[in-house]
Amino acid sequence: MKLLSGEILANKKYGSSLYKLEVFSPYICRNAIPGQFVEVKCSTEDATDPLLRRPFGIYEIDKRFNVFSLLYIVRGKGTAFLSRMEKGQNLDFIGPLGNGLKFDLDDGKKYILIGGGIGIAPLCLAAAHLAEKEKEILFIAGFKDNVFFSWEKDIAKITQNYRIFTEDGSFGEKGLPTSYLAANIKKLNNSIIIACGPSDMLRVIQEILVNAHGFTALSLLEERMACGIGACMGCVIKIKEADGTVVYKKVCSDGPVFNLMEVIFE
């Protein structure tokens, strides 16, 4: 992990509040793995508001051109600042952070990636990695509405095996990714599920899998963070280990990848 500065090559508007930021960084392209994130300074060089860096999962890595990208939704001050950054400016960030996903590519399993809202972002890097290794993948995405409409072209480049659901039916099929999972649970077995999204969605997946067999389930958690490097305890969650012991873990440095079935949602 390093403090880095990378030239912004593009900051494209993907939807009303959705942007893709492309940054030149040989270091990230060489060292990051799917599931890892960067902490971005979201203010000008001398400014201190917002003081804390903001975490973003790595969305794409293009090793040919040493470019990685972030896909982000404008939520508050930090992301509004990011959305105003332009080509040619430098992005100040720390990364790669966290323990990413480690795949056993000889396990004979299929991978089901389930993303809710902006939770699809880090899953896309995982999907691209798995597709490159010729693993069988199914990508299931769920959104509230059609803000992510332009994103479909990115997932279509990675795999044709994807399903998109929206709550209001304005994009893809009307419904929830969790309902699709529940309805197809038998035919999807012998899979590794990797999920990222709102905790309500993760909790429902956990409930569906409690009585299902033949699944390993991993989650990428997106707790609010302060330091991002394990120093402040700002991102602690509860984990119930296999023997029933409840322990505290830091999402930034112990995660963000956790066994979904061990996460205690409160």
Ligand SMILES: Cc1cc2nc3c(=O)[nH]c(=O)nc-3n(C[C@H](O)[C@H](O)[C@H](O)COP(=O)(O)OP(=O)(O)OC[C@H]3O[C@@H](n4cnc5c(N)ncnc54)[C@H](O)[C@@H]3O)c2cc1C
């Ligand atoms: C490991 C990790 C990876 C992430 N990856 C991405 C990503 O790829 N793309 C992306 O758009 N966002 C991602 N996020 C969330 C992103 O960090 C926040 O949206 C961002 O910090 C908001 O900053 P802000 O200053 O714009 O908003 P703030 O002013 O800090 O907050 C505005 C609103 O957003 C809510 N909010 C802030 N952070 C989160 C969060 N982590 N989860 C849910 N609600 C939050 C606040 O409660 C508040 O209501 C990730 C978070 C983590 C921890």
Ligand code: FES
């Ligand atoms: S954000 Fe500081 S310990 Fe995780």
